[in-house]
Amino acid sequence: MTNDKLLQIKNLKKYYNKGAIKALDDVSIDIHRGDVMVVIGPSGSGKSTFLRSLNLMEEPTDGQIIFHNIDITKKSFINKAGKKEKVNINLHRQKMGMVFQHFNLFPHKTILQNMILAPVKVLKMPQEQATEKALALLARVGLEDRANAYPIQLSGGQKQRVAIVRALMMEPEVMLFDEPTSALDPEMVGEVLSVMKELANSGMTMVVVTHEMGFAREVGNSMLFMDEGKILEQGDPKELFDNPQHPRLQDFLSKVL
Amino acid sequence: MCIGKEIIMNNFITAEGFEKTFRYIKLIEQGIFTTIMLALFTVVIGFILGILLAIMRMTDFRPLRFLAYGKKGRIRNNRALVAISKFNPIAFLATAYVEILRSTPVLVQIMIIYHGVFGKLIEIPSFTMFGFLKSNRFIPGVVALGMNSGAYLCEIIRSGIQSIDGGQTEAARSLGMTKVQTLVHIILPQAIKNILPAIANEFVVIIKESSITYTIGVQDLMFAVTAVQGANYIVMEPLLVATAVYFCLCFPTSKLIAYFERRMSRGDKR
Numbered sequence: 001m002t003n004d005k006l007l008q009i010k011n012l013k014k015y016y017n018k019g020a021i022k023a024l025d026d027v028s029i030d031i032h033r034g035d036v037m038v039v040i041g042p043s044g045s046g047k048s049t050f051l052r053s054l055n056l057m058e059e060p061t062d063g064q065i066i067f068h069n070i071d072i073t074k075k076s077f078i079n080k081a082g083k084k085e086k087v088n089i090n091l092h093r094q095k096m097g098m099v100f101q102h103f104n105l106f107p108h109k110t111i112l113q114n115m116i117l118a119p120v121k122v123l124k125m126p127q128e129q130a131t132e133k134a135l136a137l138l139a140r141v142g143l144e145d146r147a148n149a150y151p152i153q154l155s156g157g158q159k160q161r162v163a164i165v166r167a168l169m170m171e172p173e174v175m176l177f178d179e180p181t182s183a184l185d186p187e188m189v190g191e192v193l194s195v196m197k198e199l200a201n202s203g204m205t206m207v208v209v210t211h212e213m214g215f216a217r218e219v220g221n222s223m224l225f226m227d228e229g230k231i232l233e234q235g236d237p238k239e240l241f242d243n244p245q246h247p248r249l250q251d252f253l254s255k256v257l
Numbered sequence: 258m259c260i261g262k263e264i265i266m267n268n269f270i271t272a273e274g275f276e277k278t279f280r281y282i283k284l285i286e287q288g289i290f291t292t293i294m295l296a297l298f299t300v301v302i303g304f305i306l307g308i309l310l311a312i313m314r315m316t317d318f319r320p321l322r323f324l325a326y327g328k329k330g331r332i333r334n335n336r337a338l339v340a341i342s343k344f345n346p347i348a349f350l351a352t353a354y355v356e357i358l359r360s361t362p363v364l365v366q367i368m369i370i371y372h373g374v375f376g377k378l379i380e381i382p383s384f385t386m387f388g389f390l391k392s393n394r395f396i397p398g399v400v401a402l403g404m405n406s407g408a409y410l411c412e413i414i415r416s417g418i419q420s421i422d423g424g425q426t427e428a429a430r431s432l433g434m435t436k437v438q439t440l441v442h443i444i445l446p447q448a449i450k451n452i453l454p455a456i457a458n459e460f461v462v463i464i465k466e467s468s469i470t471y472t473i474g475v476q477d478l479m480f481a482v483t484a485v486q487g488a489n490y491i492v493m494e495p496l497l498v499a500t501a502v503y504f505c506l507c508f509p510t511s512k513l514i515a516y517f518e519r520r521m522s523r524g525d526k527r
Contacts, residue, residue, distance in 0.1 A: 057427055094433030104428035108446050117442060118432035163428075170432060 006174055006205055007031040007054065012063035014049055014229075023049040024060065025229035031174070031207060036200045038220035038237060039209045042252060046229040047209045051178050054207065055096040056089055067092055094122060097167030101179040103159040105151035105166070111138070112147040115166045123170070130169070137165040141195050157188030161195050168199075175199065177208040213256055217241050225249045274494035281485045287389050288481035289502055294390075295399060295467040295477060300460050302403025307410025312440075313351035314415055319343060351411070358408035363401070364469055370401035371473040390476060398470035406463055413459065417452035418444055450521060457514035461507045468503075478502055 007030070014024035023046045031037055039047045052058040054065060056072060064071045071077060072092050079085040106114050115137070116130035125133075138144045141161040151159055160180055167175060177196065181189045193215050200206055200219050210216055216223060216237050223237040225246065233246045241257075244250045278285075325342035327333050358366065375381055375397040383393045421444050429439040449456075471479035478499050485495040 055431060057431065090430075090433045090435055093431055096431070098428075098431035100424060100428065102424055104422075104424040106425065106428070106443055106447075108450065118429075118434055121438055121442065122433045167432070 004033040005030050006033045006035075006067070008064070008066040009054070010064040010066070012050070012053060012065065013061045014046075014053060014058060015061045022229045024053065024063075027063075027226075027229070027231055029224065029231065029234070031205065033173075033205055034203055035222055036206045036208065036220050037222045037224065038216040039207065039224045039226060040211070040213070040216055040252075041224075041226035045226045047224075047226045048178055049229075050226065051176050051207060051209045054174075054176055055093050055098060057098070067095075090122070094170050095173045097170060097172035097175040099160070099163050099167055099175065099177045099180050101182050103151070103156070103163045103183075105159055105163060107151050110148050110150055111143070111154070111162050114151070114162065115169050118166075119169050134165075134169060137168055138162075141165055155188060156184045157191045160184065160188075160192045164192075164195055164199070174205040174207065177206065177210070179209050179211065181210065181212055211256070213241070213253075225252070227252075270493045270497070274489075274491045275498070277489045277491060278485055278494045278498055281481065281488075284481040284484060285478070285498065285502070287476060288478035289506075290387070291390060291395070291475065291477040291480075292464065292467055292506070294387075295395075295402065295470060295475065296460065296464040298399045299402040299406055299463050299467065302399065303406030303410045303459070303463070304456075306403060306407030307414050308445075310351045310355060310407060310411035311414040311418060313347050314355075314411065315418065316345065316347050318345050318347050320346065355408045355411050358405055359412075363405050363466060364472065366405055367398065367401040367469060367473055370404070371397040375400075391474070394470075394474045394476070398467075398473060398475040402463065402467060402470065405466075406459060409459060410456065413452050413455045414448065417448035417455075420451055421447050453514070453518050453521070457511060457518075460514075461511050464506050464510070465503060 009027060009029050009031070012024050012027040013022070015022055025046075027046075027050060039050065041047045049058055053060045056065075060073055063073065065073050070087060070092075072087055072089060074087060076084050076086050105111075106117070109117065112131065112134055115134040116125075116127065119125040119130045119133070120127055135144055135147060138147055141164070143158060143161060143165075146154060146158065146162075151162070154162065164175075164180075180196065181192050184192060189212070193212060196206070196208070196215070197219050208216075208220070220237040223235065223240050224231050225233040225240065225244075225248075227248050233240060233244065233249050240249065241253065244253055319342065321342050321344055323342070325333055325339045333339060371394075375393070381393050381396050383391070386392055386395060425443050425447070426439055429443045430436075434442070467477060468479040471477055471483065474480070482495040482499045486492055
């Protein structure tokens with residue numbers, strides 16, 4: 001872990017109904033390059049909203065998200081030449097891969113087409129190069145023989161592994177995981193977690209919202225506990241699991257462990 | 258059985274009547290050709306217009322949005338201002354168009370387009386298409402039918418787009434794709450597959466509805482029928498021939514599309 005701050009989140013707020021519901025209530029945290037940050041908390045605690053705000057899938061009500069020295073929540077920024085420039089969120093999203101609870105593979109495209117679509121259309125990568133890269137990544141997750149299958153022909157675990165490598169095709173600097181194993185049959189959870197673990201070991205910066213406490217403890221190198229839109233406790237996962245300070249976290253862990 | 262010689266309309270169906278009808282086979286053939294051309298052009302115009310209208314109705318363009326916010330960027334308490342701030346002129350235009358076109362008879366629309374728009378406002382060069390088809394009748398007919406079916410197709414396309422799971426858009430946008438790329442590569446292909454039965458149904462409706470253009474003198478199948486009726490004082494035989502032709506156009510079309518629909522859905526199954 002270095003001190004290189006990849007994402008700085010400052011006073012992030014997300015309100016619904018003019019502030020009656022506070023999904024995110026003044027959240028501030030730095031994510032460093034190489035971090036594997038796990039986010040835990042009860043449902044409705046704002047952990048998914050927090051994750052989805054990072055690449056602006058949810059538009060925050062207030063606050064800053066600083067990525068590459070640019071506050072991506074604003075419409076424009078001052079560039080190095082001192083000129084006002086528009087924030088192009090698509091450019092930043094290319095650098096933030098996202099994996100969803102329900103996989104969200106494109107059902108009308110084969111696995112290979114799912115993977116090469118964005119690199120070819122967005123990064124203008126040549127088709128052959130993208131295909132080669134996709135096949136190499138599929139081999140890494142043991143699915144090279146399913147390249148021409150359609151998503152519906154795969155199991156849940158296979159779909160999620162494809163979703164992970166589809167995001168990796170864009171060579172993101174950070175990967176956001178939104179409860180990646182929650183929609184899986186129990187016997188398929190392991191195969192997805194092992195891919196994520198391997199990814200973490202390769203040095204990828206990851207933010208993982210999860211209910212897999214074993215994974216959080218073993219793979220995470222920092223952990224957030226959220227409730228009611230606030231970060232109640234943060235620190236080293238092993239420390240937090242063994243010696244929780246906040247009564248809410250103690251209560252939560254007593255229920256899930 | 259030679260009532261046809263007298264100057265009275267023969268209401269009975271006779272073999273002689275059919276024989277007379279088939280003497281005008283050239284006219285009927287031209288009518289069939291025109292009907293098919295009408296339906297094809299209409300569906301193309303209607304589909305393009307329908308996609309445009311559907312996109313217009315789904316835009317998030319609110320030029321008066323600033324009215325809702327006070328000095329500190331807080332939402333005002335003034336309900337009237339907040340309501341006005343939500344006004345979307347593009348969606349409003351498209352919605353108004355769709356509702357007006359769907360709430361008035363197509364016959365009236367054709368008359369207005371033919372006599373009003375092309376009669377007074379726009380002049381179309383008069384020429385003959387395919388050797389017999391009068392452009393100054395055919396073009397207004399196609400435009401009117403296309404404008405009408407565009408309104409219906411808009412609603413079909415819009416429901417198709419909205420039926421696609423929001424996660425698809427999120428996945429595409431999270432990969433850095435733009436709104437337009439997401440629409441073109443992810444949403445529309447899936448939406449069109451879902452709405453294919455409804456579009457096919459609309460195509461069959463257009464084939465049948467195109468018969469109404471004979472009222473402005475488009476030389477379609479119905480036009481041939483009235484010509485044969487008038488020349489021979491027979492009523493039923495040309496109508497029965499037209500019925501058979503319309504059936505032979507519509508029934509196989511719907512069956513053909515049902516076949517392609519089954520083939521296309523193969524990717525969805527194991």
